[in-house]
Amino acid sequence: MLEQKVEAQVKKTLKEIGLSKKDRILVALSGGKDSSVTAYLLKKFGYNIEGFHIDLKIGSYSEKCFKTIQELCNLLQIKLHTYDIKKQMGNSMCYLRSAIQSKQQGNKLRNCAICGVIKKWIMNKEARKLKAKMIATGHNLDDEAQTFLMNIFKGSPKLSSNIGIKTKNIADKKFVTRIKPLFYVLEEDVRKYSKNKKLPVVYEPCPCALNSYRIEIRKFLNKISEKEKRKIVKNSEKMIKKIKKQEKEISYCSMCGEPSRNKICKMCEIIKK
Ligand code: AMP
């Protein structure tokens, strides 16, 4: 039952995205259940995938994630590309994050917010180098409902423009489209599916995910029913369509040259402060 439900939801999403089996898709693998299930299902359905992992060098946690991903890629017989943050950027995520936070005054950006911006910047740049057609992430229905509510509570619904099964189709050679095959799947169903299939997964949370706003919102959202969660996501999509229409065109960051809607991209903005 659960298996059919999850697989039907993912097939529906892939159909809506219009993914071709010839397209080379890079699956962003963290070692967690969501991205592992994403890779497993795309492979099962016959898509042309390769794995991409950013080794954040967060001590033994990162070592465990890396081993688990290698196991998954062996099992699925897919190629794995790894980006070593220490080698490429000179330091571990923990160090980079503390350096950024120590320069900030007043309300400091929380750990997951900084890590998220850096990961997205790396993902786009590396996927482009690898000439991937798209990047698939493990975001599920709960993640999307959380993002939408977080941005409403923060008074910045415009930040929700990345919600949706696919990032806006931007005809920009520097921007690699991101897709979310688990968009219609509940987090709890992803967990159960990964356990039923006995997939190699690290179930413990990242040790740096402390005092994250998302965790507070997750607790709140876990009190409502599946039906209500689906309504939040469905209604957010309508609102986001309007927001997307008003969005500025993509241009390039004046500091790093990566695609950005503003003069300076989010990555350079947090680093320069
Ligand atoms: P998070 O930002 O941790 O909520 O993760 C969201 C999605 O980003 C995951 O489902 C993965 O697809 C991807 N992701 C997270 N961490 C990594 C990582 N270290 N390397 C590659 N992809 C990642």
Ligand code: ZN
């Ligand atoms: Zn930049």
